[in-house]
Amino acid sequence: MNQKQLQSEQTRKRIADAARALFTQKGYKATSIEDIVSATGSSKGNIYYHFKSKEGLFLYLVEEWDQEWTQNWKNNVHHYRTTAEKLYGMAELLAADDLNHPLTKAADEFFRQEEKTSEAESRLAELMGEHLAFNEKLLQEGIDSGELGPHDAKRLAYVLESLFFGVSQLARGFNRDQVPILYRDAVAVFLTGVTSQKQKQLPL
Amino acid sequence: MNQKQLQSEQTRKRIADAARALFTQKGYKATSIEDIVSATGSSKGNIYYHFKSKEGLFLYLVEEWDQEWTQNWKNNVHHYRTTAEKLYGMAELLAADDLNHPLTKAADEFFRQEEKTSEAESRLAELMGEHLAFNEKLLQEGIDSGELGPHDAKRLAYVLESLFFGVSQLARGFNRDQVPILYRDAVAVFLTGVTSQKQKQLPL
DNA sequence: GTTCATACTGAACGTTCGTTCAGTATTGTA
DNA sequence: TACAATACTGAACGAACGTTCAGTATGAAC
Incomplete structure (x- = not known):
């Protein structure tokens, strides 16, 4: 790779990283291109050289989040045996990222505004949908193995998603060391709520 | 009361109601004064005659939400005996309001934007804080009575708040009849998670 | 019927926003 | 060194925003 190509890629990354932090902090609409200019030192035009539009930049970030999260999970999943361990693992990973939940947060705001490309929407x-399916699969495995009670995995997936989403929102106002505690509390309550009666020895 | 005063109050209410729906649907920043003008038929100037500013209007709505919720709760609380019933009752009330959670939703977005009066902020x-205290008190009563396990009420209050907040967000994309199901599922999981071992007969 | 406070209008304002583009700098290529 | 492609700049744009205000309509008070 050229020096030029390399530098270009670094610039692209610098923009993406700054935008990611800003979107997470301030939300989609409240983050302006000017904000990103200030945070990066790049010019306005340069941002539009690297990304098609504000929406395109956001969509790129969401894809990036998704991939990072998937990768991160794959790297760690072999540490966990039971569903309980997996859920605590998820909580830990989510708490560690200060950008928290990869999709549902800024995406939610973006989702409900009218003006957006149908491409972005779909x-x-x-x-x-993929993310909910992931939750559902994880829970279904726990149900099949008897670790969790005979619940409806699809419905539980929504509850779990709600819980994680809510925690990630509430955690924004917390001190850094309180965040993992809230995540763990949440998973503990959830797990106790769904674990089968037969095996009620929870970790932690 | 005069005919004029009455009409003025109706106009004020018409503006407030429309604004409430719009803020809930689209969020704070994405809702423009022009949107409210379109929804009410009132003029821009008239909105500023009745409310100090967009921020002032929003703050008024939040106070109104809070009062309505408190009143609604007081009207219904005598139907519920146990903590479990109270939580299911909360879920039902929240699910019934399509504006859902009175404080945490649009307020969260409003909260994290920089430009806002310190008065509004505080x-x-x-x-x-009052809302979290309410959760905590309810849970503490359940713990004291032995209905719930010996948990930390303050920490549980955060978990419950997260759960309800997450559910209210996720529920936005749902069909009307699915919303109460999600709320009930969430409370069921939460309750099973925190109920003491001695009395594991949950309602539902 | 005249007066007056109240309720309301809508054009205009100053900002801020996302986006564009003609032009410049930098680097790879021949 | 000359040329071309890529990377980047920043002024300028039109649209949208929250807010203001001089002016008008309306019902209450006398």
């Missing part, structure tokens, strides 16, 4: 819906 | 923080 892609986001797709990712959201 | 008032919002105050209301949020």
